[in-house]
Structure formats: structure tokens, C-alpha cells
Amino acid sequence: MFTTIKTTKVYEQVILQIKAMVSDGSLKKGDKLPSERELSSQLGVSRASIRExxxxxxxxxxxxxxxxxxxxxxxxxxxxxxxxLSIMFMLNQSRPSxxxxxxxxxxxxxxxxxAKTITDEELIELKELLGMMKDCENEEKKVKIDKEFHYKIAKASRNFLIVTILNTISTLIDSFIKDARAQILKNEGNKDIIDYQHQCLFNALSKRDSQEAAAIMRMHMELINENLIELS
Amino acid sequence: MFTTIKTTKVYEQVILQIKAMVSDGSLKKGDKLPSERELSSQLGVSRASIRExxxxxxxxxxxxxxxxxxxxxxxxxxxxxxxxLSIMFMLNQSRPSxxxxxxxxxxxxxxxxxAKTITDEELIELKELLGMMKDCENEEKKVKIDKEFHYKIAKASRNFLIVTILNTISTLIDSFIKDARAQILKNEGNKDIIDYQHQCLFNALSKRDSQEAAAIMRMHMELINENLIELS
Structure with a gap:
């Protein structure tokens, strides 16, 4: 049996090279990359390949x-x-659900x-957001605070990958349901329940009670998802 | 206040155009794209931009x-x-954990x-994999069957996005711990526990018991993760 020989394309070599620089620490967040001309002469490939x-x-x-x-x-x-993710979503004709x-x-x-890793400072910040959400009369602002509240909880997990994936999912939902959160918050009945769930979520996190935090988040997500399915 | 005007780059326009074709259904999985020359004349941009x-x-x-x-x-x-995901992982100096x-x-x-959506056919397939894993003497083969077992469960969830993300994570783990699963299975003690957990997982899925399936998967993942942390 023959195995296929994988031909590495020029632009793939360039990406591998950049990955190697990231991996050995010579290229960090915020750093400027070598110029296209420099990369081209260092790697001995055309500037067109570098640009690709x-x-x-x-x-x-x-x-x-x-x-x-x-x-x-x-x-x-x-x-x-x-x-x-968004192109994959379309190509797979995935359901919004x-x-x-x-x-x-x-x-x-x-x-x-x-609930296990949240700091006292983060709890204070969450509490502030909770107060702001309750008092907020401006719908648009309220949606922003709501997002911030969820984002802070994700960040408190100390898992950067989770934060990134949740952000991407949130953007993806917004891309196919315009103002997804705003739509849900429009319903007066939902508004009170959601405020109450946020409060309970905060209480569970304050008690560092993982099981309770998960149980409330589950109810919260189920309420939101039911409403989103109606909209989608 | 001025807001920044976002300049759309030529290659971004090309991607938008291809996304639009995917979105309206004129481009599907497996389809051939128009040639570079055709795209270039249709969109009125250079072939270099198309190639990028x-x-x-x-x-x-x-x-x-x-x-x-x-x-x-x-x-x-x-x-x-x-x-x-892998480049992000490196740039963020994320922990394997x-x-x-x-x-x-x-x-x-x-x-x-x-547990809610699995079909009878899928249960039969899982049972076969379970039997193959038990009888298998070849380590390398066993690792493959183990992966297949987890993959089938993910697919049974009927959520394509979940399947894709889990696959990516699995490849990412393999990329920084060579033969991650093989390493864990090397330990004779682990082997028996893992076989047992797979059997329990199958039983819970057969009973369509979501809570039990989740609880066993949690134990299973905790055992695996403890071992992976040692290796990483």
C-alpha cells in the first residue's frame, strides 16, 4: 500500500515558520512581525506567498x-x-438551536x-453589574450589562479557551438573530425572571456553590434558549 | 465624536462574496468554486487578491x-x-489543563x-466498539476504537458544532501530548477502570438516562484529565 505524500505548500511553510516563532517565544502578543520583504528573503519564498x-x-x-x-x-x-465557525455553520446548514x-x-x-475560582473582587464587580442591570431603564445599555455579567462569570473560570469560545458563540447568535438579548428582554415577564435568575446566580457564586451555580445557569439558559428558538 | 470608518479590504470582499454564495445555497459542500480567473473578472479584482x-x-x-x-x-x-485554536493557545500561553x-x-x-437522542442503531454500534475495545490486544488499535467510541457519542447528540469542537480539542491535546490516550492506557490499573467506565456509560445511554450518562462521563473525564496533567 502506498501512503499519500503530503506536499507542504509555500504559504503553509510560512505559517509553520510564524507558528514556530510564537512557540519559541520570539513572537508575542502585540509584537510586530518582520516585514514582508524580510520574511520573503529569510524564508526564500516569493512576497506573493508571504502575503497569502x-x-x-x-x-x-x-x-x-x-x-x-x-x-x-x-x-x-x-x-x-x-x-x-460562521462559515461552517452555514455550509452545514446547522440549526440555530x-x-x-x-x-x-x-x-x-x-x-x-x-464558583470554585471566583475572587472577592470579581464578586464585587458582579454585584455592581447586578445593581446596574436592575436600575437600568435604557434597553440597549441593559443588554450590554447583561453580556458583561456573563462575560465576567466566564472569565472567573480562569479558562481563556472557554471565554473565547463563548464570545464567538455569542457573536454568532447575534449575527443571525438581530439583538438577540434585547428581543428576549422586551418581554416584561421574562425581564423579571431574568433579573431574579441573575440574582440567584450571584448568590450561588458568592457561596462558592458549584452545583447550585450550574443548576441556576441551566434554568437561565433554558429560558433564554426557548425564547431564541421562537425568534429564529 | 467620529466613528472609525472600516475599510473593507479586497480579499475581505472576496470572502464576503463566497460567504454570500454559501448563504444563498448556490455553493454547497463538495462543490467546485468558480476558477480564479472567473472570480477575478466577476468581482473586478486582481487574481492576487482572489488567491489571498x-x-x-x-x-x-x-x-x-x-x-x-x-x-x-x-x-x-x-x-x-x-x-x-492551536495558534491562539500558544500565543496565550494557555495551560494544557x-x-x-x-x-x-x-x-x-x-x-x-x-442519552436523549441516541438511536437504537447507534447503541448497537457503540456495543460493538465496546466489545472490540475489550478484546483488543493491540494498543494502537485500542486507542483508535476509544476515540471512535467518544466520537459516536458526540455524534449521537445531533449537534454538529459540538462534534467539530470536540474533534478540534482532541487533535489539540494530541498535538502537545504525543499519543495522549495511549499513554493513559499504558497504566494497567487505568485500563480496567476505563473499560468499566465505558461499559457504565453505554448502560446509561441504553437506559436513556441523561443524568447518569453525565455523571459517568464526568468521572471518566476526571480520571483522564488527572493522568493528562501528569503527562503535560
């Missing part, structure tokens, strides 16, 4: 190309997975993790 | 470029998120979902 590789990394969201300044490793990868379900799956266990 | 956009989509794993044949939308996106944790978070709830 750099564009690919830009689409993925790992580097940003600033006109006249050069190429930089991004500081923040919050939306790095969005482009591939798959995305809601994925978010539930991750957020429930993330709340459990956060 | 296509390379980017290839790196993401959404299209494959076959020498002499043209560019095709992939049939299978199992590893589409691997490249961005974050990846193990993410897998646990997803697999536990996925087992619960699968």
Missing part, C-alpha cells in the same frame, strides 16, 4: 495588518474563531468552575 | 485546493478550527444530550 500566508492569519484573526505600519500579532483573540445548545452546554459547567 | 482570499479559506479548512483541478468546498470540517477542562465541560453535557 499573512492574509490567512489575518482572516483567522491572529494578526492585524495596519496600513503603512506593518503586521502585528493581535492582543486579543476574542473573535478569532468567528469567521471559520445547535448554537444555543452549545452555549448552554458550556455556560452551565463554566458557572460551576467559576 | 482562497488561501485564507484553505487555512481555515473550508476549501481545499487540488492541484490542476481547482478549488472545492470541503465535505468535512472536522479540523476547521484547529489551526486558529485549560484544554482538558474544556473537553470535560463539553463532553459531560454532550453525554446527557446523547
Amino acid at each position: 500566508a499573512l492574509r490567512a492569519l489575518e482572516v483567522i484573526g491572529l494578526i492585524s495588518c495596519r496600513q503603512g505600519e506593518g503586521n502585528f500579532v493581535k492582543e486579543n483573540f476574542d473573535n478569532s474563531l468567528f469567521e471559520p 445547535e448554537v444555543f445548545e452549545l452555549r448552554r452546554v458550556i455556560e452551565v459547567e463554566t458557572a460551576a468552575l467559576a | 482570499a482562497l488561501r485564507a479559506l484553505e487555512v481555515i479548512g473550508l476549501i481545499s485546493c487540488r492541484q490542476g483541478e481547482g478549488n472545492f468546498v470541503k465535505e468535512n470540517f472536522d479540523n476547521s478550527l484547529f489551526e486558529p 485549560e484544554v482538558f477542562e474544556l473537553r470535560r465541560v463539553i463532553e459531560v453535557e454532550t453525554a446527557a444530550l446523547a
